[in-house]
Amino acid sequence: MATWRRLWRAPLIALWVLLGMLLTALLQLLPGRWREPPRQAITRWWMRCLLRLLPLHIRYHGQPAAGTALWVGNHVSWVDIILLGARAPVRFLAKAEVRQWPLLGWLADRAGTVFIHRGQAASLNQRLGDVLQRGHNLMIFAEGTTTAGDRVRTFHGRLFGCAIEQHLPIQPVALAYRNHGQRDTIAPFIDDDEFSRHLWRLLGAARIDVDVHFLPLIDSHTLGRNELARSARQAVIQALGLEEDSSNCQSVDSLRAAA
Structure with missing residues (x-):
């Protein structure tokens, strides 16, 4: 059955990507201000x-913020970008290397991703603040990496500074992929996985249930960066029904001190 699923899905996706490129x-022919x-x-x-x-059965819970907000959440797969970008206008933050990946780099670029190069950490807060100031929602996968969906790693507090400076709220976002009620093992894009192999496996899947939770806003006026990071992470953990992972509970303060 997996082979038959790939036989009809793969050509359709290839045609859809070609249409997207066209x-x-x-759009590039339009004047910049009209584009x-x-x-x-x-x-x-x-x-x-x-x-x-x-092969996704998607359920959205809650609503994206009516106004501009900094979205922060867990990261499981490159599919996260499509799920969120399809729901509401939003920009993303990613490593510059992602721009060179086949298909995925193009998808990320079309979604309005802010690509960060190595050595640009000092200017990162300013760049993120510029995106928010222009009225764009910004999604940050605050763990800095993907997981198998079985835990939520530490959220990095330095990424929350842009919301504090722009006086904008934080919207935690939780994503879960499941198969027959259990954690799905096909959707996660982790470790040294390669995009084309992962897409091939995904196209052979029968059905993956996806839950996307837009959680209540967190006011950035009264909390510091690290407090916001901990509050957002805890909201995501609760929405996913996970238990606190003691191996990942050290604060961002201690991480920065050890760096």
Whole structure:
């Protein structure tokens, strides 16, 4: 059955990617000031249709903030980008290397990703603040890496500074992939996994249940960066029904002190 699923899904996804590239090229013909509104609308529509070609049964819980907010959450798979980008206009933060990955780099770029190069940590807060100041939601996978979905790593407090400076709320976002009620093992994109192999496995899956939780906003006016990080992480852990992992409970303060 997995082979048959791939036989019809793979060609359709290839055609859909080609259509996306064509639409992107056409958008480049528009003057810069006229390009952004249709780009956002077309990107969301394209991502919503792409999700229908993947073996995902998606349930969204809660609503994205009505105004501009810093979204922070756990990170399981490259599919996270499509799930969130299809729901509401949002930008992402990723390593510059991601831009060079086949398909995934293009997807991330179309989603309005802010790519950060090594050695740019000092200017990162300013760049993120600029995105928020322009009225764009910004999604940060605050663990800094992906997990198998069985835990939530420490959220890095330095990434929350941009929201404090812009006086904007934090919206925790929790993502879970399950198969027959158990944690799914196909969707996670972890360790040394390679994108094309992972996509091939995903296309052979029968059905993966996905829950995306948009959790209540956290006011950034009264808390420091590390307190915001801990509060957001705890909200995500509770939404996912996970237990606190003592091996990952050390504060961001202690991590920074050890660096």
